[in-house]
Amino acid sequence: MPTLDFRGKQFIYSHHLTVPFRTLEVDAAKSFKSPPLDEHVRGTGPRATGDTGGNHLSLDEHVRGTGPRATDDTGGNPPSLDEDVRGTGPRATDGPGGNHLSLDEHVRGTGPRATDGPVGNHPSLDENLIIHGDNLHALKALLPKYAGKIKCVYIDPPYNTGNEGWVYNDNVNSPMMQGWLSKNSPIDVEDMERHDKWLCMMWPRLHLLRELLAEDGVIFISIDDNEVHLLRAIMDEIFDAQRIFPDGNFVGQFVWAAGRKNNARLFSNSHDYILCYLKNHEFLNQSGTTWRVRKQGLDDIYKKHAALQRKHGQDFATIEGELAAWFKGLPDGHSAKRHSDYCYVDGRGPYSSSNTSAPGGNGDRYPVIHPTTDKPCAIPAGGWRYTRQEMEALIADNRVHFGTDETSVPRRKLYLKETEYEVPYSVFYKDGQGATKRLRRLLGQPFPFPKDEEVLKPLFEAVTGPDDIILDSFAGSGTTAHAVLALNREDGGNRKFILVECEDYADTITAERVRRVMNGVDSARDATLRQGLGGSFTYCTLGGTIDEEGMLTGETLPTYENLASYIAYVATGSSVAMGRAQPTGRDAMGRAQPTDCKPERHRDWESSPTGQEDYFFGETETLRFYLIYEPDLAFLESDAAALDGNRAARIAEQCKASGKKAYVWGAHKFMSQKELTPMGITFCQLPYNIYPIMDG
DSSP states (O other): OOOOOOTTHHHHTTHHHHSOOEEEEEOTTTOEEOOOHHHHHHTOSOOBOOOOOSOOOOGGGTOOOOSOOOOSSSTTOOOOSSSSOEEOSOOOOOOGGGOOOOGGGTSOOOOOOGGGSOSSSSOOTTSOEEEESOHHHHHHHHHHHHTTTEEEEEEOOOOOOSOSOEEOOOOOSOHHHHHHHHTTOSBOTTOTTHHHHHHHHHHHHHHHHHHHEEEEEEEEEEEOTTTHHHHHHHHHHHTTOOSBTTSSSEEEEEEEEOOOOTTOSSSOOOEEEEEEEESOHHHHHHHTOOOOEEOTTHHHHHHHHHHHHHHHTTOHHHHHHHHHHHHHHSOTTOTTGGGTTOOEEETTEEEEEEOOBOTTSOOBOOOOBOTTTOSBOOOOTTOBSSOHHHHHHHHHTTOEEOOSSTTSOOEEEEEGGGOOEEOOOSEEEOOTTHHHHHHHHHHSSOOSSOOOHHHHHHHHHHHOOTTOEEEESSOTTTHHHHHHHHHHHHHTOOOEEEEEEOSTHIIIIIIHHHHHHHHOBTTOSSHHHHHOOOOEEEEEEEEEEOOHHHHHHTSSOOOHHHHHHHHHHHHHSSOEETTEEOOEEEOTTSOEEEOOOOOSSOOOTTSOOTTOTTOEEEEOSSEEEEEOOOSOHHHHTSGGGEEOHHHHHHHHHHHHHHTOEEEEEESEESSOHHHHGGGTEEEEETTTOOOOOSOO
């Protein structure tokens, strides 16, 4: 397969492997849980009004996006916090004494802060997540817990128009690379190598996103003409997409027409692209998966039909006339207008009609009697596509549409209620200003070029199930979370979202939008959004690296969960979560895929497994894992942290009962490996003996 060569590729080709593992630190004060939805209905829960009274800072003081682009990001600034991509405009900064600025200081609403509704007493990494930090490091930090578990990725990276003023500063270990990157910073339209730098930024992130995807996972990427050709090239290389689906991992390229620009000099370039790739097309082929989305605009049609039915009862002719006039009066681009052929009505509701002629001709030719004139109806030129018995059954069930007299060919009724789903279209229209206006009403201030939750929701609907996880590592204003919550509310699903945002407005904009969407906003036009979509999320920041030297000295001791997850991931190439590991299995093609690990019992992973003498934390089909550890140097230096004869005997009994071998990680042991091997135990000394296991 052809590959794309670009400056710096040799230095960043494997950079994703060298990025250190960092922990995710929960910030309980910024995490959030909305009141029960019945409190919204009763009006007793705290609400966000979206009031814009009082003094507030403009978002332009946070985001200096100088060029037009359709992103849900930062006006073009890709993610970074300390080492990666830095936006150069002024950001929201910590106030006096280190207090962060809340959106309530920008938009004087009454919406609850996280302290009004924390996620219980113990926010969990198993909940919806909003992570503030460099997305390269955040993606690496997610691997131990979420590798192979993400069903859908949506990202809206910088379009690299030359107007965003972003800085690429990945900590690549090459003086030549660092010297090159330091030139022309921030990157602008005058930087003739900005495309190379953009590719260097995207390459390691795409690799990590692929590793996080489930084997049947899907990735969507928004982009425009500036980089679409280069993005296609590196995506083809990273995602092994030599051919178009179903024979390859490239599915297709959506074209989003967002409206005309009549001030354009030559022609109106008013569209963006959304690329779609699979991680492994074989999984979808084997499962026979199809993608379908609910047609947009149906609820408006049902609402209008219900109003006409209340007004006219069973007078279907009058209802049809007014419904047709309503369709005709809808503005171009209205989602319901595309379904104007559903203008007929009977007792089952709105319907359209379809051809009854036999495809290719040579259909049966038998008389069909008109119910009013009692005369034979006209027969289609190709004959009937149904047998006489099938046609009689359709007529008996009132599923044939007759014209005013026998001169019209009868047609098959297609009810809107029975045809609500369709294959996603690769070209669609959606007003590019709609999302901006809705977000401004929600937050009380504009945000540059947000993506549209009404565009993302059908994508997620098509490719995810009710319990899947959706990840967005260029989170911007939080549109992905909004779309996930709206979809869950619509179909009763329990999908989770993970957002990563590098900028300082991760709390005051990204998370605050999600708080308001969950909790409800009185100023919203949509009734559901006024009530609130419900839900909760855990807010995280990036912690320190899992550092071997720091563990030896006690300076950096990760939590039990973080260390256990890291060990399981390194050992098995997969993830672990809340006492449930995901070891490496093999698919039909011999590639690694997750298979469930069984926990011995549930426990609180925020602390050490107190009371569990043997420190079991998960198992694969052939191995059991133990971690004798507490984040306390005194414990690690004590005899209690050792693998002794009694503990080894108990572990050996457990292994014998399960027919599995054991791997035990600990600070020290009182037995030799020669004694442990016949017992089916392999001891791995912390912190150095953390490595891939080849016999599992």
